[in-house]
Amino acid sequence: MAYFLVSTEHLQDKLWFRDNEDFKAGMNFVALCSTMTGVRILAFILMSNHIHLVVEGSPEQVRHLINQLKRQFSRYLSYRYGLKETLRRNNVDIRILPEEDESLERAIAYVIMNCVAANICYHPAVYPWGSGAWYFNAMAVKGTPMGLLSRRARQRLIHSKHSLPCDFIVGEDGYILPCSYIPTGFVEALFKTPKRFNYFLANSSKARMRLAEEAMPSFRDQSILAASQDLCQSLFRCNGLQELDGEQTKQLIKELRRRFSADAAQLARVTGLTYSETVNMLDSI
Numbered sequence: 001m002a003y004f005l006v007s008t009e010h011l012q013d014k015l016w017f018r019d020n021e022d023f024k025a026g027m028n029f030v031a032l033c034s035t036m037t038g039v040r041i042l043a044f045i046l047m048s049n050h051i052h053l054v055v056e057g058s059p060e061q062v063r064h065l066i067n068q069l070k071r072q073f074s075r076y077l078s079y080r081y082g083l084k085e086t087l088r089r090n091n092v093d094i095r096i097l098p099e100e101d102e103s104l105e106r107a108i109a110y111v112i113m114n115c116v117a118a119n120i121c122y123h124p125a126v127y128p129w130g131s132g133a134w135y136f137n138a139m140a141v142k143g144t145p146m147g148l149l150s151r152r153a154r155q156r157l158i159h160s161k162h163s164l165p166c167d168f169i170v171g172e173d174g175y176i177l178p179c180s181y182i183p184t185g186f187v188e189a190l191f192k193t194p195k196r197f198n199y200f201l202a203n204s205s206k207a208r209m210r211l212a213e214e215a216m217p218s219f220r221d222q223s224i225l226a227a228s229q230d231l232c233q234s235l236f237r238c239n240g241l242q243e244l245d246g247e248q249t250k251q252l253i254k255e256l257r258r259r260f261s262a263d264a265a266q267l268a269r270v271t272g273l274t275y276s277e278t279v280n281m282l283d284s285i
Contacts, residue, residue, distance in 0.1 A: 001056055001057060001058060002056070002057075002058070002059075002096050002097070003042070003054065003055070003056050003096070003097040003099075003103075003104050003107075004054070004055050004056075004057070004059075004062050004094055004095060004096055004097060005052070005053075005054055005093075005094075005095045005097055005107045005110075005111070006052065006053040006054075006055060006062060006065075006066055006092065006093070006094050006095075007050065007051075007052050007053075007092070007093045008050045008051050008052075008066075008070075008087075008090050008091070008092050008093075009050065009090055009091040009092070009093070010049050010050045011049040011050065011090060011269065012049075012265065012268055012269065012274070012275050013268050013269065013272050013273060013274050013275070014049065014086060014269070014272065015048050015049050015221060015225070015269055015270070016046070016047075016048065016049055016050065016051065016073065016087070017046060017047075017048055017129075017222070018081075018222060018225055019222050019225075019226075020222070021080075022076075022080075023046055023128075023129045023175075024173065024174050024175040025073070025076050025159065025175075026046045026051075026073060026129070027046065027129065027175040027176060027178075028157055028158045028159070028175050028176050029069055029072045029073055029076070029158070029159075030044055030046075030053075030069070030178075031158070031164065031168065031176040031178075031180065031181050032072065032158045032160055032162060032164065033065050033068040033069045033072060034065070034181050035162075035164055035165070035181070036068055036162060037057070037061050037064045037065040037068060038057065038061055039055050039056070039057040039061045039062060039064075039065040040055065040056040040057065040183060041053055041054070041055050041131075041181065041182060042054045042055065042056060042104075042108060042131075042182065042183065042186070042187055043107075043108040043111045043112055043130075043131045043132075043182070043187065044111065044130055044131050044178075045111050045112055045114050045115060045124075045127070045129065045130035045131070045132065046129040046130055047114055047115070047118065047129075048220070048221035048222065048269065049221070049269050051069075052110075052111040052114060053065075053066075053111065054097075054104070054107045054108050054111055059094075059096075062094055063094065066092050066094070070087040070088075070090065070092075072159070072160065073087060074086055074087045074088065075159070076159055079159075102200075104190060105190060105191060105200050106200060106204065108187065108190075108200075109200040109201050109203075109204040110204050110205055111130075112124040112127075112130060112131060112132035112201070113132075113201055113204045115127040115129075115130070115132070120220055123201075124201070125137075128173070130178070131178045131182050133178075134177075134178050134179045134182055134184050135184055135187055135188055135191070135197060136188055136191075136194040136197060137179075137184075141169055141177060141179055142171065142172060143169040143170050143171040143172060143177055144169065144170045145166060145167055145168070145169060145170075146164050146165065146166050146167070146168040146169075146170060146176075147166025147167065149170065157170065157174070157175075157176075158176075164176070165180075167180070168180040168181065219260045219261075219262065221266060221269055221270050223260075224256055224260050224262055224266065224267075224270045225270040227256065227259065227260070228241065228252060228256060228270060228271060231252055231255055231256070232244065232252065235248075235251070235252070235255070236248050236252075241271055241272065249271075249273075249281070250281045252271075253267055253271070253273075253278065253281045253282065254281075256270075256271075257282065264278045264279045264282055267282075
């Protein structure tokens with residue numbers, strides 16, 4: 001067994017997660033795939049167009065985990081949006097973590113600080129789509145054990161007929177709480193104290209990136225995506241970007257840039273345009 005940092009390639013013109021329902025499904029798939037593959041997940045985070053995990057297992061188990069995650073979520077995207085093979089070509093980087101030089105601590109801090117680096121929140125403890133809120137957390141766990149749900153309710157929750165442990169807790173927001181399967185005690189013992197944990201967070205490469213790049217987007221992809229749909233209705237009386245002509249698309253990009261100060265990469269993700277198309281439109285404004 002070994003420890004690994006797993007990262008999917010950032011999608012440039014697509015999103016893994018379009019809204020909170022997608023994020024909830026993703027949270028449940030992490031729990032499901034961890035159970036299916038036997039991989040122990042120490043930390044993870046779901047971002048709009050990529051995911052990161054720190055895991056323990058064999059190389060074969062880890063590859064099986066990420067393949068299952070992509071397969072399960074691709075099926076979900078196909079069912080909900082009619083999107084085919086969305087994640088098939090989403091490359092994955094799997095790196096073994098050395099046992100020395102506090103590599104495991106630094107990898108965990110790197111992963112859960114992604115939301116802070118993206119200027120979504122000020123601390124990973126307030127970001128719901130990952131494990132950052134569950135270390136050194138003294139709050140009581142509230143929710144319903146899986147064993148108290150009907151079989152149909154369990155299947156609807158995880159979009160699968162696979163079974164999960166009866167003691168897994170489903171939170172009030174409708175997804176399996178990471179504390180059900182994340183070994184929080186092991187991670188807390190690794191960092192030793194909350195102060196040392198916060199030290200690694202503050203000194204992670206993602207924290208330094210946040211300080212160095214003050215112009216990073218401050219609105220979530222999901223907020224801009226929802227706004228783009230509303231603007232298509234209000235400005236052009238149409239149902240989405242796919243119904244716009246070239247000039248209308250350029251006007252929409254202009255409005256999103258003006259209202260949200262979004263950069264080309266973020267605009268490409270939420271509109272589905274290529275990065276080069278988005279840059280050309282911004283250059284012509």
